Amino acid sequence: MTRRVYLDHNASTPVHPDVVAEMLPYFGERFGNPSSVHGFGREARAGVDLARERIARFLKVPLDEVVFTSGGTESDNMALKGLAFARGKGHLITSKIEHHAVLRAAQWLETQGFTVTYVGVDEHGMVDPDEVKRAIRPDTIGISIMHANSEAGTIQPVAAIGALARERGIPFHVDAVQTFGKLDFDVNACGIDLLSFSAHKIYGPKGVAGFWIRKGVKLQAVQHGGEHERRRRAGTENVPAIVGFGKAVEIRARDMKAEHERLTALRDRLWESIRARVPDVRLNGHPTERLPGTANLSYRGVESESIVLGLDLKGIGVSAGSACTAGSVEPSYVLVAMGLPLDWAMGAVRHSLGRSTTAEDIDYVIESVEPIVRKLRAAMPVGA
Amino acid sequence: MRYSPTLLDHFLNPRNAGLMREPDGTGVDEYEGCGDLARFFLRVRDGRVSEVRFQTYGCGPTIAAASAASERVVGRPVEELLNLKAQEVEDAVEGLPEDRKHAADVVAGALRAAALDALRRREGVA
Numbered sequence: 366m367t368r369r370v371y372l373d374h375n376a377s378t379p380v381h382p383d384v385v386a387e388m389l390p391y392f393g394e395r396f397g398n399p400s401s402v403h404g405f406g407r408e409a410r411a412g413v414d415l416a417r418e419r420i421a422r423f424l425k426v427p428l429d430e431v432v433f434t435s436g437g438t439e440s441d442n443m444a445l446k447g448l449a450f451a452r453g454k455g456h457l458i459t460s461k462i463e464h465h466a467v468l469r470a471a472q473w474l475e476t477q478g479f480t481v482t483y484v485g486v487d488e489h490g491m492v493d494p495d496e497v498k499r500a501i502r503p504d505t506i507g508i509s510i511m512h513a514n515s516e517a518g519t520i521q522p523v524a525a526i527g528a529l530a531r532e533r534g535i536p537f538h539v540d541a542v543q544t545f546g547k548l549d550f551d552v553n554a555c556g557i558d559l560l561s562f563s564a565h566k567i568y569g570p571k572g573v574a575g576f577w578i579r580k581g582v583k584l585q586a587v588q589h590g591g592e593h594e595r596r597r598r599a600g601t602e603n604v605p606a607i608v609g610f611g612k613a614v615e616i617r618a619r620d621m622k623a624e625h626e627r628l629t630a631l632r633d634r635l636w637e638s639i640r641a642r643v644p645d646v647r648l649n650g651h652p653t654e655r656l657p658g659t660a661n662l663s664y665r666g667v668e669s670e671s672i673v674l675g676l677d678l679k680g681i682g683v684s685a686g687s688a689c690t691a692g693s694v695e696p697s698y699v700l701v702a703m704g705l706p707l708d709w710a711m712g713a714v715r716h717s718l719g720r721s722t723t724a725e726d727i728d729y730v731i732e733s734v735e736p737i738v739r740k741l742r743a744a745m746p747v748g749a
Numbered sequence: 750m751r752y753s754p755t756l757l758d759h760f761l762n763p764r765n766a767g768l769m770r771e772p773d774g775t776g777v778d779e780y781e782g783c784g785d786l787a788r789f790f791l792r793v794r795d796g797r798v799s800e801v802r803f804q805t806y807g808c809g810p811t812i813a814a815a816s817a818a819s820e821r822v823v824g825r826p827v828e829e830l831l832n833l834k835a836q837e838v839e840d841a842v843e844g845l846p847e848d849r850k851h852a853a854d855v856v857a858g859a860l861r862a863a864a865l866d867a868l869r870r871r872e873g874v875a
Binding site for chain 1: 757767792806808815816855
């Protein structure tokens with residue numbers, strides 16, 4: 366059987382077995398609706414409460430400021446639309462490399478009469494706090510900058526941007542889906558007011574995420590219905606998933622630091638070894654200020670989907686930086702915003718490492734990449 | 750599986766990939782908006798294709814389609830290739846998903862262009 370190596374942890378992660386074990390009773394014996402007054406409901410409520418407590422403790426924030434949602438996309442939508450509609454009109458600042466959950470929400474708000482400034486990034490994918498500062502206007506009602514980008518992995522200077530926002534009393538939202546449970550950060554020290562974070566990127570289940578709202582920040586609820594989540598997010602709680610999320614966070618609190626160091630070393634080994642073996646390859650993203658497990662590499666002149674397919678046939682799961690769908694090619698908007706020339710952007714491949722990644726896995730990937738790229742280049746027109 | 754075993758085999762081990770010195774005909778086709786490109790080189794003996802080489806830039810199916818098509822055209826009259834259909838190329842890789850049909854288009858287009866070039870050169874000489 367072919368060896369299988371999963372290097373797409375920025376897309377999703379396998380649920381930790383301890384998380385599964387903690388979730389299971391909530392599908393069966395503790396199935397109740399947390400809003401019910403009776404014992405069945407109270408059991409389910411206890412599970413949700415424990416998860417909230419674990420997450421609040423991890424973030425060092427008050428319990429009642431943590432809200433559960435259905436995913437990072439919902440949290441991001443709550444942030445942007447919630448800020449905008451609580452104020453009725455005004456200007457928002459975000460960046461060109463945000464997740465589509467932020468970008469498309471911002472673009473939609475533009476159709477509703479709000480104005481948005483999209484700040485750019487430098488060659489490493491880094492937002493310049495000075496550019497954010499220059500974009501601030503008297504009517505700016507919110508700033509939304511992601512903590513780290515999923516493709517390039519560059520970690521943004523959120524503390525500097527948070528300080529600017531705080532100085533001017535502008536609410537600051539951070540999409541921390543790629544950093545929560547991976548990097549140690551303090552929402553208070555960073556001047557953050559709203560935080561989006563997800564479970565399935567940190568070995569929790571899909572379909573559940575978190576949203577932290579600092580007390581006092583005015584936010585319009587996006588979803589209307591019952592009185593759940595202190596009227597911030599209507600809908601019966603996804604109890605088993607929330608329970609699993611809490612457990613996943615508890616495990617991250619324990620393992621995060623050691624894994625950070627281990628993955629950084631493996632990530633650098635991957636890049637250094639491929640660089641030594643394959644010509645015309647570059648690393649996209651910041652050389653040091655980058656997610657511990659993320660290595661986005663571009664092979665010049667080779668089409669990334671071909672490399673992904675070649676590696677897939679060797680049992681390796683990575684993701685393509687450009688996508689060719691229905692005959693139209695889409696280089697990554699993130700890499701384009703970083704100013705990467707098209708012939709490099711088209712050959713981008715993201716490797717994202719995780720808990721299960723071993724040194725042997727990395728060596729297997731290194732060995733596999735070189736012949737694939739060599740063969741692809743042999744079939745490639747010179748200068749195409 | 751998204752791709753047929755035949756397609757994957759051609760992708761992993763492309764036949765006839767590379768350049769040709771002094772070909773009797775060359776042809777290029779590019780898929781607009783996608784950047785996929787195929788270039789074919791033909792050697793012609795007695796009106797038939799005796800040797801073929803190709804180069805491609807594109808996703809896996811384009812490389813596989815070029816390789817599979819290259820095997821199919823050897824020995825055939827050049828005139829016949831003027832009418833080469835994308836469907837034949839697609840059949841050579843045992844089918845393509847809907848969003849990768851252009852791989853066959855670009856390969857068939859480049860082969861037709863190479864055949865036309867070979868015929869024009871022959872007429873030019875005569």
